[in-house]
Amino acid sequence: MNTKDVCIIGAGPAGIAAAIQLKRCRISPAVFETDRVGGLVKYANLVENYPGFPNGISGEELSGLFREQFNRSSIDIIHETVEEVNPDDNLFRVKTTHNSVYCRYLIVASGTRPGKFDDFPLSGKAAGRLFYDPGLLRTKKGKSIAIVGAGDAAFDYALSLSRGNDIIILNRREKTRCLPVLSEKIKKNTGIKYQCGFRIVDISGSESGIVISGTISGKAKKIYADYLLFAIGREPALDFFPGGSCKHFREKEREGYLYFAGDVKRGLYRQVAISVGDGVIAAMRIYRKIREGKIK
Numbered sequence: 633m634n635t636k637d638v639c640i641i642g643a644g645p646a647g648i649a650a651a652i653q654l655k656r657c658r659i660s661p662a663v664f665e666t667d668r669v670g671g672l673v674k675y676a677n678l679v680e681n682y683p684g685f686p687n688g689i690s691g692e693e694l695s696g697l698f699r700e701q702f703n704r705s706s707i708d709i710i711h712e713t714v715e716e717v718n719p720d721d722n723l724f725r726v727k728t729t730h731n732s733v734y735c736r737y738l739i740v741a742s743g744t745r746p747g748k749f750d751d752f753p754l755s756g757k758a759a760g761r762l763f764y765d766p767g768l769l770r771t772k773k774g775k776s777i778a779i780v781g782a783g784d785a786a787f788d789y790a791l792s793l794s795r796g797n798d799i800i801i802l803n804r805r806e807k808t809r810c811l812p813v814l815s816e817k818i819k820k821n822t823g824i825k826y827q828c829g830f831r832i833v834d835i836s837g838s839e840s841g842i843v844i845s846g847t848i849s850g851k852a853k854k855i856y857a858d859y860l861l862f863a864i865g866r867e868p869a870l871d872f873f874p875g876g877s878c879k880h881f882r883e884k885e886r887e888g889y890l891y892f893a894g895d896v897k898r899g900l901y902r903q904v905a906i907s908v909g910d911g912v913i914a915a916m917r918i919y920r921k922i923r924e925g926k927i928k
């Protein structure tokens with residue numbers, strides 16, 4: 633049986649910070665990560681609020697630095713998706729397709745997943761041109777990309793993708809919900825158009841592009857684009873718990889065996905600095921519990 637003191641689900645800022653802190657306490661966690669080490673921040677155009685970078689730093693660079701520090705700490709990483717977490721006696725069983733690892737302490741630092749557009753079904757041809765994160769779109773040049781959303785992520789994606797592409801942001805409301813610094817930058821960027829009050833009524837696709845049909849103040853309007861990116865909110869990534877809910881594990885949390893760190897538990901307050909802090913606190917609490925048997 634493969635048993636560890638601590639398992640961590642997710643190697644974004646929260647999981648990385650927790651793992652590094654545990655290593656300093658001479659506890660070797662096993663970290664599970666589906667994707668590259670570094671987390672969601674890789675998509676950020678410019679991170680201006682993480683101390684230590686007076687001129688700001690691109691999300692890609694920051695996540696690269698996180699990855700470098702993680703790799704230097706010789707932390708066990710399992711590049712697999714956690715599919716199930718179940719209690720097993722006094723342990724957690726963390727299961728992927730190929731592995732089961734048992735642990736006494738579990739840190740859930742799995743972040744969020746994008747909310748899906750389910751107002752109406754999308755045809756197969758349209759579906760191939762739809763995205764929920766900008767990963768694959770970042771290599772595109774000379775394309776038109778429509779982004780649906782009104783929050784920080786929509787505006788931030790627009791800034792990143794506008795390098796070499798034409799962007800239109802479609803907001804169904806009249807007002808934006810993003811930080812002033814982002815809307816100010818969008819206003820100055822000639823490669824980005826912004827359309828508020830746009831209500832989508834249909835999305836159809838063809839070999840050559842996508843048509844987003846909608847209304848503005850009751851009048852029909854069609855937007856033509858090569859690609860469509862939805863940035864319409866994010867939800868905690870907790871699919872590996874039975875029924876997608878951690879409610880049966882509350883006792884484990886109260887007893888100090890289960891911890892949630894970062895975006896997965898932070899609701900609207902999703903920021904790198906908060907995730908890093910959560911990760912460090914979880915690691916310190918685990919160390920204290922192992923050493924002194926104290927929970928808080």
Ligand SMILES: Cc1cc2nc3c(=O)[nH]c(=O)nc-3n(C[C@H](O)[C@H](O)[C@H](O)COP(=O)(O)OP(=O)(O)OC[C@H]3O[C@@H](n4cnc5c(N)ncnc54)[C@H](O)[C@@H]3O)c2cc1C
Pocket residue numbers: 641642643644645646647664665666667668670671672673674675676677678679680681682712713714715741742743744784785788789869872893894895896902903904905907
């Ligand atoms: C466009 C954009 C711009 C942003 N700009 C800023 C900014 O300027 N400043 C700022 O502070 N924050 C910014 N953020 C927010 C920041 O990226 C997050 O707050 C931060 O990345 C959260 O860290 P985390 O470790 O909690 O979660 P994440 O970074 O989401 O990491 C979670 C990790 O868990 C992995 N995972 C999930 N489920 C599983 C599973 N079942 N098995 C294995 N692995 C799994 C994921 O692959 C991921 O790597 C921005 C976010 C976006 C999208």
